[in-house]
Amino acid sequence: MALSGLCVLAYVVVVYGDRLATRSYLDEASLQAGSALRLTVSALSGHLSRYEPLPALIADHDDIKELVSDPDNAALVEAANLYLKEINALLESSDIYVMTMDGSTVAASNFESETSFIGxxxxxxxxxxxxxxxxxxxxxxxxxxxxKRGYYFASPVHVGEAIRGVIVFKVDIDTIETFWRGGEYKILVSDPEGIIFMTGSPEWLYSSLLPLSPDRLERTQASRRYAEAALKPLPLKHGELGSHDLMTIADGGSAREYLVLSQYMPQADWTVSVLMDTGSVRSQARTMLIAVVLFFCLAGLALAIVLQRRTRAAERLRMQIEARNELERRVEERTADLALVNRQIELEIAERRLTEQELRKTQGDLIQAGKLAGLGQMSAALSHEFNQPLTAAKTYADSAAMLIDRGRVEEARDNVQRISRLVDRMAAISRHLRNFARKPNEKLGPVPIETVVGDTLEIVAARLKSADARLDIDLGPQPLWVQAGSVRLQQVLVNIITNAADAVEGLEDRRIELVGRAQDGKVILTIRDHGPGVPAAISERIFDPFFSTKGVGRGLGLGLSISYNIIKDFGGGLSVSNKVEGGAEFRIELDGALPAQEAAE
Structure with missing residues (x-):
């Protein structure tokens, strides 16, 4: 009866265990495929974001504006063709071309090619x-x-207040597929109609994951998205196991089952899918079941031995000796396995340390890029800050020469002193900008908030002036010191104050308030504007890299992300919230520190 019970139990394990084991291994495979999916989406987004601001920049070129205003001018067409060809070669894009408002192409980077777009x-x-x-x-x-397949970025060409043409920037996407071929996963990208237009498996190209209904075909043909390419349905069947989506595809006469993970890219209107062959997963599940069945068989054998122990004492002793030898062998094997695992763990630790070093280097590069981007955005206002003292110095110099000719030496000396003060101011602004743009190589230590705020004000003064914004500073009665890096903390303040100036520009209330207070061993800095605040829909993503609510050409979307990671490196925190009475408030929390002299004592 006991043996028959074990047989029934083994049958239940075989019937239901296969499904449970397969689901367990699918959970693990799903985590691996999810990482591959996130890396693929990140790579695609990064590749496209490099080119997104370029059409608007090229559309602002004088040659392009003159061409769309006079498209029949042969000289303008020739100049535009050469310019577009040069830019196309420099940026390694596919094609750049200009169209008039009726859709006719009047200039293109491929004007010398047999497949030129001109006309x-x-x-x-x-x-x-x-x-x-x-x-x-x-x-x-x-x-x-x-x-040729490509991704198109288009921007209007404004001449005055009117739109006179359109400039198009085409990016080649064929090179991306080369990295997908021969890998562990099959990667494909489909459009809203379910048609595959990027894949590491060329035989799937222009196949449809959805039924090719008349409506879908009509929408696709209206935009001529795939020109004359033949569209065909992909022979597939959908299935699921637990929470996992499965897809069986008939490929080359044989059907293969895949685990499918997908992610939608809203900006590109793509769906990226990663397919993982489930053959190895099911094989592992079967192996585990075989091991379980063997376990029950061994248990049945042990039970039979126990039932016969009175009559077969010698046999039982022999079996015990064999079992002990087997156990010792398994212990030796397990010890060897543990040693191997230890070596693998040591290698993984070394790899993670190397990865951490690379991440820190990348973060430093991003910080430098963010600072240079900020200086670029403030270049016009800074130019105005330098031009005003230069103009005044020129006026004082001319006046001094006239006063000297008239013998009024004391008045001329006063003009020379004024010129000296103006030169000192321009030198101070230049020094702050040079220090701000330099790559920081500083260790954490006591930093005076008042000094950092003063240096920051020198940099953002021009932006505040151009936005007609007023910065009110209240650092309390006692000097505030924090544990940080001076240059990097200055960059955080420059980023946040510059964003605040952008938020209040053009509004009735253009106040920006910077308040600093010590609290329970911490120093709290708050920067508040009276602008429209941060929409709830983006508040959770505002510190993500490359996320920006500004228009094309007005930033890389790195400022707040870099600021967040800088404050995190200091051991502090950066957060944002909306005030009830209006406006956004950024809160910086840092560890307090003793002044540098007291710390040295």
């Missing part, structure tokens, strides 16, 4: 239609002339 009309493309209405548009398609 072609692309008014049916959605990217032209959106840009012609004044928007910055994006679109991906198979070129009707070049028959």
């Amino acid at each position: 072609e009309n692309f008014s049916y493309r959605p990217y032209f239609q959106d840009a012609a209405k004044g928007g910055q548009s994006r679109f991906y398609a198979l070129g009707t002339t070049s028959l």
Whole structure:
């Protein structure tokens, strides 16, 4: 009866264990595929974001504006062609071309090619239609002339207040696929209609994951997204196991089952999918089941031995000796396995340390890029800050010469002193900008808040002046010292105050308030503006890299992300909230520190 009970139990394990084991291994495989999916989406987003601001910058070029104003001028066409060809080669893009408002192409970087776009009309493309209405548009398609796939960025060409043309920037996406071929996972990208237009498996290209209904075909053909390419349904069947989506694809006469993970990219309107072959997963599940069945068989054998121990004492002793030898062998094997695992752990620790060093280097590079981007955005205002003293110095110098000619030496000396003070001010501004732009190589230590705020004010004064904003500073009655790095803390304040100036520019209340207080061994700095505040929809993403609510060309979306990581490196925290009476408030919390002299004692 006991043996029959074990057999029934083994049958239950075989029937239900396969499903449970497979689901368990699928959970582990899903985590690995999820990491691959996130890396793929990040790589695609990064590749496209490099080119997004470029069409608007090129559209602002004088040659392009003159061309769309007089498209029949041969000299202007030739100059524009050469300019676009040079920019295209420099940026390693696919093609750049200019269209008039009727959709006709008048200049292109490929004007010397047999498949030149000049003379072609692309008014049916959605990217032209959106840009012609004044928007910055994006679109991906198979070129009707070049028959090459690409991602299109389009921007209107403004001449005065009117839109006179559209400039298009095409990015080649074929090179991305080369990194997907031959890997552990199959990666594919599909459009809203379910058509695959990027994949590491060429045989799946232009296949549809969804039924090719007349509505889908009509929408695809209206924009001529895939030119004359033949669209075909992908022979697949959907399934699921627990919370996992499975897909069986008939490929080359044989059907293969894949675990599918997908992520939608809203800006590009793509769906990225990672497919992992489940063959190895099911094989592992079967192996585990075989081991379990063997375990029950061994248990049955042990039970049989116990039942016969009175009549087979000698046999039981022999079996015990064999069992002990088997146990010792397994202990030796397990010891060897543990030694191998220890070596693997040591290697992983070394790799993680190397990765941490690379991350810190990358963070430093991003910090430097953020500072240079901020200086670039403030360049016009800083130029005004330098031009005013230079103009005044020129006036004082001319006046001094006239006063000397008239013998009024004391008045001339006063003018020379004024010129000296103006030069000192320009030198101070230049020194602060040079220190701000230099890569920081500083260790953490006691930093006086008052000094950092003063240096910051020298840098942001021009931006505050251009925005007609007023910065009110209240650091309390006692000097505040924090444990930080002076240059990096200064960059955080520059980023936040500059963003506050952007928020209040053009509003009735343009006050910005910077308040510092010591509290329970911490120093709390708050920067508050009276602008529109931070929308709830983006408050959770405001510190993400490359996330920005500003327009094209007005930032990389790195400022707040860099600021967040700088404060985190200091052992502090950076957060943002909206005030009830209006405006946003950034809160910086840092560890307090003793002044440098007291710390040295």
